Amino acid sequence: MISLVFSAHLVTTGLGPLFDGIGHAVVTPQDLLPVIAIALLAGLGGKAYARKVLFILPAAWLVGGLLGMTLMWSAPLGTTALSFLILGGLVVADRPVSEKTGMALAVALGLLHGQMSGVEMQAAGIGLVGILGTVGTLFALVSLVTGLVVSLERPWTRIAVRVAGSWIVAVGLLYLGWTFGTRG
C-alpha cells in the first residue's frame, strides 16, 4: 500500500516564511523535478505552449496550496512518483501533446503538488507567504527552463533535453521503489 500520509519535507531556512517557501521549491526534489519536467515538456512544445504553462502552473499551484491549507488533506505519496514518471516519460517520448492535454497536465501538477505544499506550510505555520514564495520561485524556474529549451536550435540539444527527461523517469522509478519498499 502507498502511504496516505505525506511526510513533511519543509525547508526551514531561518530567514522567514518567504525564504522558507523559496527554499522549499528549490531544494525539494519531490516538487522540483516534476516542475522541471513540465517546463522541459513545455519548452519542447514551443513558445505558445510554454507561455501557457508559465502562467497556468503557478496559478494552479497557488490554488492547490490554498486548498491544502484549508482542507489539510494530502494526496497519496505515490502521486509524486507518478508525476515523475508521466511527465518525464512525455519528455523522453518528445511527441506533441494536444493543447488541452498539456494544460490539463499543468493544472493537475499544480493542484496536486500545491496542496501537498499547502498542508506542510500550514502545519509549519508558514502559511500564505510561504506559498507565495514557492509560487514565485516556480514561476521564475519555469520561465528560465522553458526559455532555455525554446531557444535551443541544434538537433543534439533536443536529444539532451530528452535525456534529462529520462533521468527524471529514473528518479521516479527509484522514488516509486522507495515508496513501496519502505513506506508501505
Added chain:
Amino acid sequence: MRVPFLVAMFTVLGAAPHCLPGGPAPAAAHEVRPGYLELRETAPGVFRVLWKKPARGDMILKIDPVFPDGCAVVGIGSETIRGGAYVARATLECEGGLTGKTIEIAGLETTLTDVLVKVYYANGLEETHLVHPNSTSAVIGGPGSVVQRIGAYARLGIQHIALGVDHLLFVLGLLLIVSSPMVLLKTITSFTLAHSITLGIATLGFANAPALPLNAVIALSILFLGPEIVRVWRGETSFTIRHPWVVAFAFGLLHGFGFASGLTAMGLPQTEIPLALLFFNVGVELGQLAFVLFVLALIRSFRTLEIRWPRWAQLFPGYAVGTLGAFWFIQRTVALLGGM
C-alpha cells in the same frame, strides 16, 4: 531596459515580509544584525567571555548563550547597553575545557539573527562558528581553519544582502534604468565600488552613520529611482538615465554604511577585521551578482518566449519600486522623528 511582470512580482514578494503583519518592520531592514560571543582562554579551562547582542534603545533581543554542564560563571561580571548593542562580560570556568562540548544560543530560533561564536585559545589558535536560527548550537571542537572563517563571513554577507530587500530593490531600480550592457556594467561596478568604500570605512571605524537616518535615506534612494523608471518607460531622459553610474556611486556610498551594520554590530577584534571585511564584502557581492544574473536571465527568457505584457504589468515594476521606496521612507522618517 524594461523588466516585465515577474520581476515586479518578486519585488513585491521580496518586500512582503517587511509589509505584512508579523513580518520584520521595514525600518528594521538592516536590523538583521548578528550577535557575537567571544571566549578568550586565559588559563586552562578558564575563559573571559564577551557577549554582544543587538539592542534598540531599551529593547534587547532575547537571545542568550547557554554554556555546557561543567561550566560556571565566576566572579563579578558587567553588562551595559552601548552603541546599539547589549554587552556583557564575565569569566567562565569549564571543568576539562570546552573541547567537545556544546554551546547553545537560547531563543535564537525565533529570530532572524545569526551569532558568531569565536574561541581564542591560550596557545594562540582560534575557532569560529556561525550559529543560525535553524541550527542554534555549536560544538566546540578545537581551532577552526581560516577556510572555515572565510566561509562563515562570506555566508554572513550573502545572507545580509538576501535579507536586505531595500538593497536589492535599489539594484532592481538601476537595472530598470540602464539601457545597454556596457552601461549596466558601469552602473553595477560603480555601486559595488561605492558601497565597498563605505563598508570598509565604517567597519574599520573611521566613520559611521546612525541607523535611523541612514535607513530613511536608503529608502529615499529607492524612491528616487521610481520616477526615473517611469521616465524611461515614457521614452524621456534625465541626468540619472543618461548617467546611472553616477547615481549608483552616490547612493552606493550610503548603502555601504547599511551593509556595514552587518559587521560593526559584532565588535570584532582588530586582528579579525581585515579577513571579516574582505569576505563579508565578497559575500555581499556574490549575492548581488546572483540577483543581477537572475534578473537578466529572466529578461532573456521572457524575450525568448515573446510574452506580451499588458500595459499595467509593464508599469508595475517602476511603480512597485517607487511605492515601496515611498512607504519605507515615510515609515523610517516617522521612526526617526519619533526617536528624537
